[in-house]
Amino acid sequence: MTATLDVDELLAKAAAKTGLDDFGDDWFREPLDVLVTSLNTEAALSPLGLELTRRRLTALLGDRLRLRALQREHPEVLDLEVRVAAEICGLPRTGSTLLHRLLAASPKLAAALSWEVAYPIPFPGEGPDAPERKRRAQERMRVFAEFSPGFGGIHSVVWDGPEEEVILLDRTFVSMSFDTFYWVPGYGDWLRAADQGKAYGELREWLQVLQWQNPARASRPWVLKSPHHLTAVDTVLDTFDDCKIVMTHRSPVSAVPSFASMVRTISRQHSEDVDPLRLGPYWSNRFAVALRDFTAARAARPERFVDVRFTDTVREPTAVARRVLRELGAHPDAADDTAFEAYLTRNRAERHESHSYTPQDFGLSEAELAEEFAFYTEVYL
Template sequence: MTVTTELNVSELVEKACVKTGLSDFGDDWFREPLDVLVTSLNTEASLSPLGFELTKHRLTALLSDRLRLRELQRKNPSVLDVEVRVAAEICGLPRTGSTLLHRLLSASPQVTSTLSWEVAYPIPFPEEGPDAELRKRRAQERMQVFAQLSPDFGDLHTVVWDGPEEDVILLDRTFVSMSYDSFYWVPTYGDWLRSADQRPAYRELREWLQVLQWQNPSRAGRPWVLKSPHHLTAVDTVLDTFDGCKIVMTHRSPVNAVPSYASMVRAMSSQYSESVDPVRIGQYWSRRFASTLQDFAASREARPDRFVDVRFADTVSKPLEVARQVLDALDLPAGAADDRAFEAYLEQNRTERHGSHSYAPTDFGMSEDQLKRDFDFYSEVYL
């Protein structure tokens, strides 16, 4: 299916300016990733009419948030002085237990994490009170729409509007984000992303964390525990940007993880295109993850003291023990309050747990033997 019309960067920028009444984007470094993304969307993504409208709305909203960020910093310069300390970025291939680990660790009273409603709407609305009720309601409504567009997604991944969520959604506003080639077929953008200098994007991630911390003084003194597979594309940049941050790497056999993620990508991208090729998706992500893990090995070898390993089987079978071990590795020894919080979250998780879904490597043009061969370098070391 061909694109019915084209996205235009200049029009998107102008629309954001009109929408907000603002015009100062600050440093325009973001124009390169935005240009690459829009070109790839126009030439490769085969957007449906609905997908085109949703994407145009989304990109305009992200550009609007960039404008609002600069305006907030201009009016409240003290936000730039907020000290941000990141204790951990939880990484690993998708579908490796990183979400369970993140939500479990986020329950600890010693740390803080990005929440779903605030990564969706990080800037206060005009005349909004400190309880952020309008943004929270918008987030709930947005989640309901998402569930209607992708009814099978809940079987793949539980999303809670007020629960911990990936900080990569903040990075979406830089247009340097794994979100885009997960939701769209944009391989040219994906190739660009793997070779891009992500330092400007991570500097802005720090600024977004400053904004969230500034809005909620109770976060002062508590380090962030963040999570996203995206950070595997920029491990060294993460470690350079956030002093003292450790990479918590979740491990699961790629024979299981890669087809599982391909299944998720198929569900997500079906919202935006009626031309979704599962074999093409599987081959793309298999190649991409193999390359990413090879790069990860080199980063880890250079700074082994900045990495913590967690195996999927352990997270599932003994989550409390794993959570305590990770906090210890982050120099945040777990106490009785942490144990109570972990137990409470696990009980909550039992009620929220999503359904099961079935998939096989052959659904996505892969075989178990091929995956074992392609990821042999990883499995021999970490599994």
């Protein structure tokens, strides 16, 4: 009999590992149940993939327990004001990472760091320098690179640099991370239709925890970033009152196959049955639906959107970052310019590998993509 994941067993393991038993509101059980069902029936997990996934889900549940314990011990955390200046979203592979890291370099904004989203709660006895969490984050990144060779040519990741807070959302089990790492179309369909309000409420709580650990952030609004936010634009705007959506635009003819290539690379960690010819159509459809929903959300609140084109970000990154700061109500100055140039220098040193693919690799064609996304490109590109 093939081993499978069991939700009750995962909950029990998390409780045993942490010595805690209060998960708080059990609303998260629905997304967790849907995810586990998809993993068991669709993901074709390898024996190693099954074990890695079991550990990952147990750790995420453990963090839910530890979050509630921290809030009980330090109730003042729940009183912290979280200000979000911008949520950068758009299709993946549209220059959003470059823009996010540029804006995160500004002294005027705050961003979550890679080691923080991986390990957001201090370990017992750990001081503010977080040496154990930083050590584990570096080791985690080394292992990830070993399991996903070639990923560095697709998306550069550094353990101490700005990272997508969708990794915090993983702990709600309402996250695009899961159908990026696994073939779980049933879960993806559920996610597309789900009300994400409670998940984003918990994202605010996680930002409170990070802000509590670094009080200097209290004077700076957050700049967040993830393609996941494209699945919940209205929820983002409702949750963070002063937030603007910074939408990055690139032709889906380029963006969709590029993302499919990334998914193929990372999903091979967990399954030996990764079919690229089904990845392309799946993600093409997912993103077409998301962009139609985005268009409707934008029409209702146009004043809360800022547009950035991929070609501009690549050609004039500093000028784009300055313009976005102005759109967010900040006033870029010499300190911002210095920070932007320092990041660009670092960015050039971080990326070494090439990334090659074609739409046909993923069951797509340029003509079909151009037709499917014409409603979007004719307006925004």
